[in-house]
Amino acid sequence: MTDKHTDEGQGRYPEPKYDDADSSLAGVRASRRQFIKGVIASGAAVTSAGALISCSPGGGDVSVGGVERMVRLMVNGVERTVDVLPNETLAMTLRYKLNLTGTKLGCDRGECGACTVLVDGVSSYSCSMLTHSVRSQEIMTIEGLESADGTLHPVQQALIDELGPQCGFCTPGQVMSAVALLRVNPNPTRDQVRMALSGNLCRCGAYDNYTNAVMRAAQGAA
Numbered sequence: 001m002t003d004k005h006t007d008e009g010q011g012r013y014p015e016p017k018y019d020d021a022d023s024s025l026a027g028v029r030a031s032r033r034q035f036i037k038g039v040i041a042s043g044a045a046v047t048s049a050g051a052l053i054s055c056s057p058g059g060g061d062v063s064v065g066g067v068e069r070m071v072r073l074m075v076n077g078v079e080r081t082v083d084v085l086p087n088e089t090l091a092m093t094l095r096y097k098l099n100l101t102g103t104k105l106g107c108d109r110g111e112c113g114a115c116t117v118l119v120d121g122v123s124s125y126s127c128s129m130l131t132h133s134v135r136s137q138e139i140m141t142i143e144g145l146e147s148a149d150g151t152l153h154p155v156q157q158a159l160i161d162e163l164g165p166q167c168g169f170c171t172p173g174q175v176m177s178a179v180a181l182l183r184v185n186p187n188p189t190r191d192q193v194r195m196a197l198s199g200n201l202c203r204c205g206a207y208d209n210y211t212n213a214v215m216r217a218a219q220g221a222a
């Protein structure tokens with residue numbers, strides 16, 4: 001189980017900056033917004049210093065390190081070839097072999113939702129499924145939401161606008177669950193949003209912030 005306090009993705013969030021000793025409230029809010037923007041976009045920005053094995057898109061540079069078979073995975077629209085152990089979970093493959101550390105590991109046993117990704121569009125706990133079981137499916141992680149031109153997904157942008165996350169550890173999972181919801185229900189009620197995010201625990205208790213953000217994103221999409 002990964003120690004969330006030493007998670008490499010956490011350590012790379014930009015520090016909040018305050019303009020000067022007598023910063024106005026507006027300045028503080030701007031700094032916090034900047035911080036949250038870093039959290040939301042972290043999936044695309046981080047790299048894993050602790051990665052055990054790395055693979056390039058297309059599978060042309062696969063390091064030898066496992067003892068089992070090579071599998072092809074479709075992750076964020078790119079085919080990746082990776083050496084996967086028989087008992088390896090998708091979360092481990094994503095984080096430690098594909099360097100997609102936006103997907104977090106909290107409980108590592110299907111309770112917290114930090115590891116949520118989309119598998120064929122359905123929000124799924126990647127810590128609780130074997131990588132071999134998703135070989136023929138489309139996997140999307142938080143890193144796959146941002147457009148090629150850098151535009152954030154409406155849910156990501158809404159979380160920034162609502163100053164949604166606190167520590168940010170649960171945020172990628174929350175975002176992926178919200179994206180899954182809005183794909184099938186672009187105009188949800190607050191209760192439907194709460195239900196969709198009910199599998200994502202937030203130790204900071206930012207549930208209302210997340211709900212507000214998803215409602216904002218839905219209104220923008222409607």
Ligand code: FES
Nearest residue numbers: 106108111113127
């Ligand atoms: S890490 Fe907690 S549900 Fe997967």
Ligand code: FES
Nearest residue numbers: 166167202203204
């Ligand atoms: S924002 Fe800290 S755990 Fe959710």
